[in-house]
Amino acid sequence: MLYTTFELRINFKNFSLATAMAIKKLLSFLFLQLTLCLLLLDLTNAESLKLGFYKKTCPNMEGIVFKTAHRYISRAPSLAAALLRLHFHDCFVRGCDGSVLLDSTKNNKAEKDGIPNSSLRGYDVIDAVKSAIENKCPGVVSCADILAMVARDAVSMIHGPYWDVPTGRRDGRVSLASETIPNLPPSFANITLLKQMFAAKGLNVKDLVVLSGGHTIGVSHCSSFTRRLYNFTGNGDADPSLDPKYAAHLRVKCKPEDANTIVEMDPGSFKTFDEDYYTLVSKRRGLFQSDAVLLNDEYTRNYVKHQAATHGSSFTNDFAKSMVKMGKIGVLTGRAGEIRKQCAFVN
Numbered sequence: 626m627l628y629t630t631f632e633l634r635i636n637f638k639n640f641s642l643a644t645a646m647a648i649k650k651l652l653s654f655l656f657l658q659l660t661l662c663l664l665l666l667d668l669t670n671a672e673s674l675k676l677g678f679y680k681k682t683c684p685n686m687e688g689i690v691f692k693t694a695h696r697y698i699s700r701a702p703s704l705a706a707a708l709l710r711l712h713f714h715d716c717f718v719r720g721c722d723g724s725v726l727l728d729s730t731k732n733n734k735a736e737k738d739g740i741p742n743s744s745l746r747g748y749d750v751i752d753a754v755k756s757a758i759e760n761k762c763p764g765v766v767s768c769a770d771i772l773a774m775v776a777r778d779a780v781s782m783i784h785g786p787y788w789d790v791p792t793g794r795r796d797g798r799v800s801l802a803s804e805t806i807p808n809l810p811p812s813f814a815n816i817t818l819l820k821q822m823f824a825a826k827g828l829n830v831k832d833l834v835v836l837s838g839g840h841t842i843g844v845s846h847c848s849s850f851t852r853r854l855y856n857f858t859g860n861g862d863a864d865p866s867l868d869p870k871y872a873a874h875l876r877v878k879c880k881p882e883d884a885n886t887i888v889e890m891d892p893g894s895f896k897t898f899d900e901d902y903y904t905l906v907s908k909r910r911g912l913f914q915s916d917a918v919l920l921n922d923e924y925t926r927n928y929v930k931h932q933a934a935t936h937g938s939s940f941t942n943d944f945a946k947s948m949v950k951m952g953k954i955g956v957l958t959g960r961a962g963e964i965r966k967q968c969a970f971v972n
């Protein structure tokens with residue numbers, strides 16, 4: 626439009642043809658630039674989470690989230706780990722769209738019932754926060770945003786870092802158990818696979834080693850690592866990359882077929898968000914192969930050793946940054962998806 630108006634005027638004023646052509650070229654160049662700018666704006670708009678998204682529509686939202694989550698976590702600090710992991714599983718499967726919170730239905734087996742669910746906990750905390758929010762501002766705040774904020778609050782309540790959570794996520798309507806295994810790294814992943822699976826989500830090697838530090842809190846079922854203790858290569862052997870003394874200690878806790886016992890991932894401080902994880906991994910005491918293999922890549926190894934040697938000098942800062950990044954994976958914004966009324970059900 627702009628372009629045609631100018632063109633008309635130029636002709637009208639009887640410029641020399643050469644001048645008119647030059648101006649026309651300039652204008653079409655500018656027009657192209659403008660189109661490119663708009664296109665870029667549009668692309669970034671697809672993930673335009675922002676701070677204070679609910680400032681007008683639900684002013685005290687973050688306070689309600691914190692208060693409700695605090696009521697649960699102060700009574701049961703081990704829930705903090707569960708809530709952090711829930712956000713991770715949400716984001717890696719279909720983006721951070723709350724799909725991990727949906728229940729299965731008669732015709733659909735949801736993520737919750739996929740194999741790697743083995744122990745996801747904390748759904749009741751999210752439900753409680755959601756209903757507290759719905760009481761104040763119904764139909765406004767997404768479950769996906771609530772999960773992102775609760776994960777942040779949970780970490781900060783157990784002496785971890787605090788970070789601002791950009792919001793504006795919308796809730797998805799789809800949740801498929803079949804999408805969990807292809808998207809969530811298994812505990813036996815090697816470093817190549819870990820890097821690939823993180824890259825597929827737009828996360829780099831630094832994010833991988835930093836976010837793995839989430840294993841400084843929480844527990845694991847024996848079944849997630851017994852192969853490393855008893856039958857690593859199928860010849861009744863242990864994983865040589867696991868400290869033999871630690872392996873012996875773990876064999877006492879976990880018998881080969883034990884599916885129920887849980888062990889602390891960071892023994893002694895599994896309820897405190899600290900930098901012990903890197904000390905453990907550097908001493909070959911990481912619980913999973915996915916922890917141990919961080920020593921097999923130059924970048925991740927250097928990071929592990931540096932954090933271990935400096936008592937986590939930059940870990941908490943790095944963790945906050947990578948969490949914000951993880952929280953943006955595949956988000957639905959604008960008019961996509963919906964704002965669920967209840968986190969376990971689509972509207």
Ligand code: HEM
Pocket residue numbers: 703705706707709710713743744746810811812813814819836837839840842843844845846847848849913915
């Ligand atoms: C790098 C790839 C990862 C693998 C292979 C992995 C694997 C696992 C496994 C197998 C468990 C134990 C499940 C069980 O047996 O009960 C677990 C627990 C946990 N993971 Fe990861 N994880 C990874 C990344 C992450 C990330 C990025 C975070 C968060 C930033 C995270 C946070 C947690 C937490 C907090 C727990 C403890 C949950 C609880 O206490 O209920 N993990 N992870």
Ligand SMILES: *[C@@H]1O[C@H](CO)[C@@H](O)[C@H](O)[C@H]1NC(C)=O
Pocket residue numbers: 737738739740742743744745746
């Ligand atoms: C995990 O999935 C199994 C079936 O695949 C189901 O029986 C179990 O209840 C699920 N666990 C959770 C915590 O949702």
Ligand SMILES: *[C@@H]1O[C@H](CO)[C@@H](O)[C@H](O)[C@H]1NC(C)=O
Pocket residue numbers: 814815816817818
């Ligand atoms: C890493 O794991 C993948 C998938 O399990 C496998 O295909 C690949 O060969 C492994 N790479 C190395 C270097 O062991």
Ligand SMILES: *[C@@H]1O[C@H](CO)[C@@H](O)[C@H](O)[C@H]1NC(C)=O
Pocket residue numbers: 856858859860861
């Ligand atoms: C060890 O693994 C091999 C190969 O997977 C299997 O044939 C064997 O039965 C396992 N042994 C034990 C004690 O589980």
